[in-house]
Amino acid sequence: MLHRKTRSALLHQSHQMLLHMRHRKTLSAVLHQSHTNTAAYAPQEDLVCCVTPVTSNAAAYAPQEDLVCCVTPVTSNAAAYAPQEDSVCCVTSVTSNAAAYAPQEDSVCCVTPVTSNAAAYAPQEDLVCCVTPVTSNAAAYAPLEDSVCYVTPVTSNAAAYAPQEDSVCCVTPVTSNAAAYAPQEDSVCCVTPVT
Structure with missing residues (x-):
């Protein structure tokens, strides 16, 4: 009986090792595959602000369903972004073009x-404010799912914005020049063009 127990234990241990090796091979294959697609981005382990390119237009990004999750480019090209030293989620482009972005001083994103150009914006003092272009016109932005700080164009003129329903971060045009905006009284998320 002691022999049978020993043999059973050895078989169980062998089976566990086999499963572990198979899992490592599968994981390795998945990681390798994610590095072959130049447009592919991998979420980081920190929990703040993932994006994924959705078209061949490098400026077009779609928000992810989780609200938090930095990105890292897996190859190098004009659309590639490098993670910042803060542990959260600001990105900076590794080349220079109109779609290039620089990290802000806030600790998030x-x-x-x-x-x-008319679409250029200055960073605000709030700590949560990523945007994503939704058309080939870089001035057109869509709201993200978090309730803090996004804007949506409301007319065919992409520079014209209306206040949003949340009480945190709306903008309002103040002159007939649709590109002119004034910050609101809240301290979170109004924007002003830097033209």
Whole structure:
């Protein structure tokens, strides 16, 4: 009986090792596959702000369902982004073009274009403010699912914005020049063009 117990224990241990090796091979294959697609981004282990490119247009990004989760480029190209030293989620482009963004001083994730045009925005003091372009027109933005700080164009003129329903971060045009915006009184998330 002692022999049978010993043999049973050895068989169980052998089976566990086999399963572990198979799992490692599968994991390795998945990791390798994720590095072959130049447009593919991998979520990081921190929990703040993942994005994924959704079209061949490098400026087009879609928000993920989880609200938090930094990105890391798996290859190098004009659309590639590198993680910042803060542990959260600001990104910076590794090349220079109109779609390039620089990290802001806040500790989370606001971005600002590094070139000058009507679509250029300055970072606000709030700590939560990623945006994503939804059309080929870089000035068109769609709201994300978090309730803090996004804007949506409301007319065919992509620079014209209306206040949002949340009480935190709306913007309102203040002149007939649709690109002119004034910050609101809340301290979180109004934007002002830097033109």
